[in-house]
Amino acid sequence: MLGRYNKIVDKDIYFGYDKNPSLNCFREILNVIANKKKNTGGQKMYQTDFTLEEFSTRRKKLCEAMEDNAFALLQGAPGPMGSDSFYQYKDFYYLCGIETPRAYLLIEGRNGHTTAFLPHISQVEQQSTKPVACFENADLVCKLSGVDAVLGWEDLGQYLNRASTIYMPFEDGEIRTVNRHHAKSWAIKQSADPWDTRITRAAQFIETVKRQFPNVKVKNLSPLMDEMRVIKSPAEIELLKEAGHLTALGIIEAMRSTLPGVMEYQLDAVMLYYYLAGGSKDRGYHAIIAGGENAFYGHYCENDCQLNDGDIVLVDCAPDYHYYTSDIGRMWPVNGVYSNAQKAIYGFVVEYHKVLLDLIGPGRMVADIHKEAAEKMGDVLENWDFATPDHKEAAGAMFNFGGHISHCVGLTVHDGGLHYSRPLEPGMVFTVDPQFRLPEEKLYYRVEDTIVITEDGIENFTAEAPLEIEDVESLMKEKGLLQEFPEK
Ligand SMILES: [Mn+2]
Known part of the structure; x- marks a missing residue:
């Protein structure tokens, strides 16, 4: 029996094991045989x-x-x-x-x-x-x-x-x-x-x-x-789709698990649970989980503060799924209900986001989309009810920012290739990330999704994560995984 396996081992699947395998080693080699047949997971x-x-x-x-x-x-x-x-x-x-x-x-x-x-x-x-x-x-x-x-x-x-x-x-x-x-x-x-x-x-x-x-x-x-790497193949798109799905599941759980007093890193923990349980190796990048003023620091990732009643939390996080990743940004109220001032800014950014998504498609130039989105949002701005004139002014300043259609995503969250200088093509994957900034009040609002250009439009990989105010607030009423964690 041993002789027979040794022969197979020598010929086909001897990948670095001792030639006279101990019983343990032998078992592992049998696993390899099994996994070669299944061709999935395990020691391949x-x-x-x-x-x-x-x-x-x-x-x-x-x-x-x-x-x-x-x-x-x-x-x-x-x-x-x-x-x-x-x-x-x-x-x-x-x-x-x-x-x-x-x-x-x-x-x-x-x-x-x-x-x-x-x-x-x-x-x-x-x-x-x-x-x-x-x-x-x-x-x-x-x-x-x-x-x-x-x-x-x-x-x-x-x-x-x-x-x-x-x-x-x-x-x-x-x-x-x-x-x-x-x-x-x-x-x-x-x-x-x-x-x-x-x-x-x-x-x-x-x-x-x-x-x-x-x-x-x-x-x-x-x-x-x-x-x-700018244009993704159908097989890459499948992996990016799964990465986007796990990203959204993580966000959904983080929304459910948010309560005043929860630590930023605890939201990281529940998101990571979904990534790993879903077959990811790790995070695709260090998570940004930024409560209150922390959100103003674009790439804050210490994640060691407590989330406070009345604040809003920004979360930007995605898994490393089979070498591929995703990108998302969502902001939700720590206590489960947006204040009127938060609702006005967040709602405006969401409107901007939807207008951008609507304008993006194959053959279009990024600069033209930015211009048209600003024109459409000009009318919206006039009739939008902000809490203060400063908020309104900062919302208007969004029209001058050329980075709402952001970076390419694929093997990394910020891929090096550019999709700016030529018409958009099917297979391009990038983020849409409209951003509102008001430094005087340390306010930074944004929502981000990772999308792919298709033959006739776009597909949003991270769309499962709630975006609209009422969807977020209704999800946050549910009990989260974190509330199962024993109190100190
Ligand atoms: Mn991004």
Whole structure:
């Protein structure tokens, strides 16, 4: 019996386990077999969200975007220093789906030939993590991932020898809550610190390549990747839809669980419960849960204050679902009922939001939508009953802000690609996030949804989360999960 399984193990699913497995190890390998059959969840070695054709189409598109005869070279994530699970750099994952720490991917622009350079079995974590692809499973990795060849780290040099131009990312890879913008600004902050003279991992990799191949020209891969990632495929849209659904479920529970005296982080806890229970790995970004004045600080995320009667709370949070995320903004009254002044501002922002959603569609330019929305809202403003003239004036100032149709969303909450400079196209995913600001009173109101452009309009991924005043107030009458938590 053991002999029979050993044979299968050797041939097909030996991913880093001892050749003479203990009983435990053996059990895990059987799990792998079972999961390979189910092809879902558990200890699987390769993703099941995308077909191999999809990855190869992406790589072909990248080849078309590069200059002739160039190579693309990507360094995969190194793996966590602590006890986190492995998380691949987003661009690396996007191009091949391989999740091995310290992997390298080389794509030849002239024919799309793709080689993964993987660590040897002795160089990857063994026994204590899930099975990972490595040099010893070359044939299996090719079959599962669709890359043309798998070689060891030591073989990369001889391939680079043939390259005159190589596209490499200039920024460190995006993982978990880190997006391109973060990577860039973190590097700038570090370079300003005279006692921390490291260069970034991406810059170090470029230096290492250039030291060995001084004649090679290195160009920035990141803008090409950002551009490719603007238009989502149907399979990506499915994941984003699920991420949006879980986002809305989290918000619904947070609304139910809100009462005066509740801590901001407690709303985070109930939202995270829905994300994890729904199959997410984590949050897609650190949650903004901002009661009262905290909401004024755009990216407040300490989340350690108590929610007070009479205040309004801003929540902006989404899961990391199979590497994809979402984005949402909702504001609700801590005591369950908007005051008249809150109702006026919040209601106006909601009206603005609906007008924007109505105007967005394929073929339209973002600047035109902003202009038309401002015109429509001009009439609404005249007849709107605000609590003070200052509130009315601040509402009018919304017409001059060009960022209500906000950033792209996909593998990260703020994807690097731009949807501004050309007509909107089906498959573009971005947020609509009208914003009201009154610094003198430290007021900042906004509502945000993540939408996709379709053939004939839009689909709102986060629409399940209540938006209208009466819907929010009626939901808040329900008892929340948090009220089950034992009192101190
Ligand atoms: Mn946003």
